[in-house]
Amino acid sequence: MPGRFRSLLAVLIMGLGLLQPSGAxxxxxxxxxxxxAMQPGWNLGNTFDATGADETSWGNPRVTRELLAGVRDQGFRSIRIPVTWSQHLGAAPDFTIDPAALARxxxxxxxxxxxxxxVMINVHHDSWQWINTMPVAHDAVLxxxxxxxxxVAAAFRDASPRLILESVNEPQFAAGGDDAALLAELTTAFHRIVRDSGGRNATRLLVLPTLHTSADQVYLDQLAGTVTALHDPFLIATVHYYGYWPFSVNIAGGYRFDATAQQEMLGTFQRVRDTFVARGIPVIIGEYGLLGFDRSTGTIEQGEKxxxxxxxxxxxxxxxxTTMLWDNGQHLDRSALTWRDPALYDQIRSSWRTRSGTAESDLLFTARSAPIADKTITLNLNGTGFTGLYQGRTALRRGSDYTRxxxxxxxxxxxxxxxxxxxxxxVKSTLSLRFDRGVPWRLHVLSYDTPTVSDSTGTTTGFTVPTAFNGDRLATMTATYADGSYAGPQNWTAYKEYDRxxxxxYTAGTIALTADFFAEVTDAAPVTLTFIFWSGATVTYQVTRAGSTVTGTA
Incomplete structure (x- = not known):
């Protein structure tokens, strides 16, 4: 049947009520x-939440239907569309939303x-732009x-029940008010407005955040009290999760996903489960990821990530x-519809269904200057069964090539x-550790020697340490003064923040020290840097700031 006749027939059938479009x-x-049914979810970040003129102002392309179909085809069942409204509002008292922005x-x-x-839409960066002034501008904010x-409730009154409304993103307030009471007031107002607008909004699912969308018990309890008071079966609790902070940004020696970072995650999920899920209140982690991703997805070493x-x-x-991956454009290439880090996506997608085996590291170092000997690594089986070690598609021989x-x-x-x-x-070879389920674990076999550094001069806005990495990779850096006190930003720890x-x-053969670092370094006080590498090697270096001039010595 020709395409145009099939389309006409479909329209006729729908008009008779015999067929509904997918949106219905x-x-x-x-x-x-x-x-x-929403698991898993994905965020259309840095788009409608951008604070510029339109959805492209923060560097992402204009949204197309093909992008949304591509997101669905990647396995996602829900999409969170953060929206910042402030730049689209008219003057008080009506605060009329720009019709073109709302239509888009x-x-x-x-x-x-x-x-x-x-689909979930919300009030996003408005939270820190003006809602946070509620302690001093209560009536105006409300x-x-x-x-x-x-x-918004009127515009979407008759939308599909698969549209979900989230009251506010990461609510926060300036000093001087009762934060819990202010958030409860906003939440109650949001609930009343949407429910009173009628239509499908009478039973539409509504998402309510904790203060700061934190999973600390005090904030979970506050939200639980609000949900109980509203006495509405169509409410959802939400928090965000970006991991144990030192690991999430690679600071304070938190460059490994160690027992401390793991326990912080386990505790978060247990608190959320006990406070909400066990009581029949569903939970969405509306954003998750690692904070270091905002600078570079390489801030956290690949295997640890x-x-x-x-x-x-x-x-x-x-x-x-239910979880919704935060993606401001750093994960899914929205034009090519490919993942910038395919291994990360493979791991995330696999985790929706099952566990995967991992290992203590994905890096296996052998010093070039030392004789080659057996190397042993610890597996994290995670309930899986180890099935073999492979080089490409070739199965290596148990006994002669490896033992377990x-x-x-x-x-x-x-x-x-x-x-x-x-x-x-x-990297001389990449092996694949395979398990009876989940994704394989990649093990990179490297040849290295201890890195070397050289003397250098520069400025506080442009200083680099000439470095022969010699096959090694930098994990972290400490900075101390001669008396043992800590230098640089966050001087409560010797370990400085990666990328900041x-x-x-590695291509240029340098380690850059940023202007942010030198901004908090005492003038004329030598600072000893210790570069800690993934092989376990350490290299020391000294920098001295004199005004805007920096001198570095090995």
Whole structure:
């Protein structure tokens, strides 16, 4: 049948009520069932929440229906569309939303619904732009907030029940008020406005955040009290999760996903489960990721990063929490619809269904200046079964190439000699550790020697340490004065923040020290830097600031 006749027939059938478009699909009847159906979710970050003139002002392309279909095809079932309203509002007292901006949002929401996705929209950066002034401008803030939600509720009154409304992103308030009471007041106003607007809003799912969207118990308890007081079965609690802070930004020696970072994650999920899920209140982690991603996804070493996301996915599954990946454009290339870090996406996607085996590291170093000997690494089986070690598609031989005893995997010296070849620096081979489920673990076999650094001069805005990395990789850096006190920003720790205060450039052969670092270094006081590498090697270096001039010595 020709395409135009098929289309006409479909329109006729829908008009008779015999067929519904995908956007008209009914949502599950309970909040818990709907939230389960939303897993997994994805954020359209830095787009409608951008504070510039339009959705492209923060560097992302204009949203297309093809992008939304691509997000669905990547396995996501829901999409969060953060919206900052302040730049689209008219003057008080009406605070009329720019019709063009509202129509554009409705268009994109409609596309997403038609693609079968659940959609969440909110009030986003307004939280820190003006809502936070509520302690000193109570009536003005409440009036503006009320005006926004009154208009938004009316605009989406009859939208699919798969559209979900979130009251405010990361609520926060300036000093001087009762934060818990202020948030409860906003939440109650939001609930009343939406419910009183009628239509499908009478039972639309509403998402309510904790203060700061924090999972600290005090904030969870405050929100639980508000939810109980509202006595509404169509409410959802939300928090955000960016991990144990030192690990999330690589500071204070937190460059490994160690027991402390793991326990912080486990505690978060347990508190959320006990406070809400166990009481029949569904939970969405509306944003998750690592804070260091805002500068570079390389701020956290690849293997440590993958272990974080593997455990996060498992915890979400066992605690029945829906998660929405924060993506401001650094993960999914929105034009090519490809992942900038395919291994990260593979790990995240696998974690939606099952666990994966990992290992203590994805880096196996052998010093070029030392004889090649057996190397043993510890496996994290995570309940999986180890099935073999591979080089590409070739299965390596158990016994002659490697041995395994429990969680100890030993690569034999004969195998390493083959892999290391001419002993030149860098990654010589990448092996695949396979398990009976989940994604394989990549193990990079490297040849290295202890890095060397050279004298240098520069300025506080442009200083680099000439570095021969010799196949090694930088993990972290400490900075101390002669008396042992800590130098540079965050002087409560010797370990400085990766990318904010220092950053390696392996191609250029340098380690840059940033203006932020020198801004908090005492003039004429020598600072001893210790560069700590993933091989375990350490190298010291001294820098002295004299005004805007910096001198570095090895």
């Amino acid at each position: 699909q009914a949502a599950p009847k309970t909040a818990t069932a709907a939230v389960a 949002l409705q268009e994109v929401v409609g596309w997403a619904l038609d693609e079968g996705l659940y 009036a503006e907030y009320t005006a926004i939600w009154t208009q 993958l272990k974080f996301f593997e455990l996060f996915g498992q915890q979400a599954r066992v605690n029945q929490v 005893s429990g969680d100890q995997l030993t690569l034999r010296s004969g195998l390493l000699k083959r892999l290391l070849k001419d002993r030149s620096y860098g 205060t220092f950053a390696p450039d």
